Amino acid sequence: MKPPLRWGVLGTAGIARTQVVPAIQASSNGRVTAIAGRDLSRCEQFASEFAIANVFGTHDALLASPDVDAVYIPLPNSLHGEWAMRAADAGKAVLCEKPLALNALEARRVVDHFADRGVPLMEGFMYRFHPQSLHVLECVRDDLIGDVLEVRAHLSVDIMEHATGNIRFSSAFGGGSLLDMGCYGVNAARRIIGAEPVSVFGRFDVDAESGVDLSASAILEFPGERCALVSSSFKASGQGFYQVIGSTGLLEVPRSFIPGMGSRAAEALVIHVDADGHRKETAFEPVDQYRLMVEAFADAVLSGNPVPNSPEDAVANMRVLDAIAASARSGKREEV
Incomplete structure (x- = not known):
């Protein structure tokens, strides 16, 4: 995989708008190429604000895009595990907002799911x-x-x-x-x-x-x-x-x-x-x-090295x- 890492973002949450998407767009090794959400007009406005080329009306459509290498998940806590695993099924690396799941049992299931598919996963403690x-x-x-x-x-x-x-x-x-x-x-x-x-x-x-x-x-x-x-x-x-x-x-x-x-x-x-x-x-x-977090994550994904925050740490936390x-x-x- 060659830089820049092509990011897709699931949703237009405040943390994505104010912190993470600006950080990715300013990073040395990544760009947000896609945004998805249920409110298409809101996604289009978000895309215009951050010069994002692709807008999808569903999360599944974004995950199916060949123009996305990695996914950032700022969804409500209850949806983290489900959409992280769906992204892994689509072969996308995932940076997920904390907490990775609602409980340790679900976190264990998510981490094992990624390990089975050989896809990078990291919990976002910036x-x-x-x-x-x-x-x-x-x-x-x-x-x-x-x-x-x-x-x-x-x-x-x-x-x-x-x-x-x-x-x-x-x-x-x-x-x-x-x-x-x-x-x-x-x-x-x-x-x-x-x-x-x-x-x-x-x-x-x-x-x-x-x-x-x-x-x-x-x-x-x-x-x-x-x-x-x-x-x-x-x-x-x-x-x-x-x-x-x-x-x-x-x-x-x-x-x-x-x-x-x-x-x-x-x-x-x-x-x-x-x-x-x-x-x-x-x-x-x-x-x-x-920015330091997304650059470190992208470096690991692009190089094939382990992510700096081990998924096992998310389960332990x-x-x-x-x-x-x-x-x-x-x-x-x-x-x-």
Whole structure:
């Protein structure tokens, strides 16, 4: 396969319009060549805005197109697994918005489906490609803060005023703050600690009308007496941050997941606090972490190399999210 990678996009979701499609169009190795959706006029407007040549009225028609090599899926959570597998059946590589599926059982089925067909699949955690995230891992590997004992991660955006008609508030579509935002904190904690939690204790603030969790929090217990505290919310505006607490120091990442893009891009920052309380700040110029993600994915697809975020990681992350939800419902600690 020769560059550029030819992308098709299933739907005109906000994340596609504001972040991922602009990132692909600005990338060095990919172009969006097709868009599909039920509202043809909306797709045509989207295509005109981003200079996309092909517009399809159904997702199946896009998947059948010989002019598409890879598919980006920004559909509601409940549709991720189904359309990812349909794309694999069509021989298309897939970058899927997180979470890959609604539960670990479905995620396992999706990953196995792709493996059987020999098609690349990656879950879209864009923050992992930001230089500040890579720097944190380097600090941990270089023993800058000693043994990692605890990770504290939070992501929230107050969207309560926009609840009407928002799929994030629909249980049928896989809504709720845990799947939408809490997945980031879980992913970061697992990645930084470098292990899988053995048990969790979770809590939900459930909306009586919609049945989705408006806020979620959890304690993740890892081997070796290590732990993580993870929380998410549709009611708060804490944005995204995490802390890594070590035996000889602390790392703080105040804009860890959504440092901003374009004119709203912010300087990223990693703060190292040593055992004596001295602070060293490492700043990073604003970058488009979505562009870094789609370029890394396209490089892997074009070269035939493994994608940088293993599909198995999506299954492992989902197991933890399942356990948190089960614990929140039962009020008891749950094994992962």
